[in-house]
Amino acid sequence: MPIKNAVVTGGARGIGRAICRRLSREGISVVVVDIDESAANMVAGEINGKAYVLDVGDESALAGLVHDVEKDTGPIDLFISNAGVGYGDGEEGAASKDGGLHAIDDRWEACWRVNVMAHVYAARYLVPRMIARGHGYLVNVASAAGLLSQIGDAAYSATKHAAVAFAESLAITHGEQGIDVSVVCPQAVATRMIGIEDDSESMDGGFGGNDVDGILSAEEVAECIFDGIREKRFLILPHSQVATYVQRKASDHDRWISGMQRFRKRLSG
Template sequence: MKFEGSSVVITGAGSGIGAALARRAAKAGAKVCVSDLDAAKAKAVADEIGGIAVACDVRDEAQVQALIAQASEALGDVDIYVSNAGLGRGDPSHAASQSNADWTLNWQVHVMSHVYAARALLPMMMERGSGHLVNVASAAGLLSQIGDAAYSATKHAAVSFAESLAISHGGDGIGVSVVCPQYVATPLLGLSDEDAREGLLTADDVAEAILLGVEANQFLILSHPQVQGYAIHRAKDHDRWITGMQMLRGKALDTFGAVDVANFYKLV
């Protein structure tokens, strides 16, 4: 689906990948609704690109429904919905050490937000036979993120749900994409564009990959192509892959003295 002339909603768009994609979409000729938990950040990006801003807590199904209703009223039927909001807390100690509240938060933001959007949009998209759902997951959804079990588990679930959407509704004329970036210089890692280097992309790099992938009706969008190779190695010999990940974890401990998610990009 082309962005030009389309009505586009992007969650988590007050900064990072979401903001970069909002700018890219507007430049491509889309009508953009910028949504974020932080209303001021959403408004700043929307004002910059000539879009509209709607504050939304994607953990709340009623707020997701209201977001879609407001965007539809202002911009027309939603053609492309990018479910991008995300977070990362990290394991305090062992792999099951995050609190129930943090596990629930990860589940709500990384999985149920996609479900809520699809539940609201699918009937309308099926009726008109068009539309595109974009779920932003992570390379952790194909591999794993050392030091954040809740993040990895819920990103795997996000990939699986996107597969279900594509399998069930490709015949209805609905496109589905799942985005699985590796390390990106965004506020999630406490980084900015100035920190980008080989293997650590800017948010705009990922936004460009999303735009091109959606317009090509691509299901799996890999801004970091090397992730495909890692996933193939994992599938071919899972035991060997686990051993390699254990070694990488050990390297992180030796290098940084701790398993710090924000520093892993320096090792890959």
């Protein structure tokens, strides 16, 4: 089934913006969803798409989005849940109660809403419509942290694991009903999320001190996602080395933890 209409959350910046541009180049009509109004409008204007400004962690907003887009533009063939947040641990590490700019429980809450529940809400309102049509594609952007772990961010790691598990459940439950599902698990990508404020030049690499284990540009990741969708691959790994790390973890979990402990020590100097 050809993809005519797509929705991309977190489409105003970084990976989401690169996906919007990539899909648009294929002639796909793209709805840009973001909480940042001016940036969303800018991307939508550039690709001749539509912008919707909302918080993806708000269930009624997500329900309204699906309803309005399908009414205005037609059936959503592809929904990419890409918006995500991460804030880091407090001073006491993974078990922190206090510290930093945001209260720890607020960070956990935001990570659950945006990194997990937004995917659940999108599926909740789209899957029944897609089943009725006999087809539909959901792509959930998680992270390599959802397969391995993000040193220094317990809430991000836990919620990205949940996002991977939710995508697996969707694929297992609804695959035979015509629903295709992919989950995307990148390592570092040159965007604001990892402190690269201006990612507009991120096409050509050269990301200074951020060069950790093969940082990719948002455009490279968008290309991998597009290839994965074309091949209907469940697990999309823009950084191929992640597959090796996952195998090592699965073959000896204790050894993997020891290795991560040493890595953490190295990172903290």
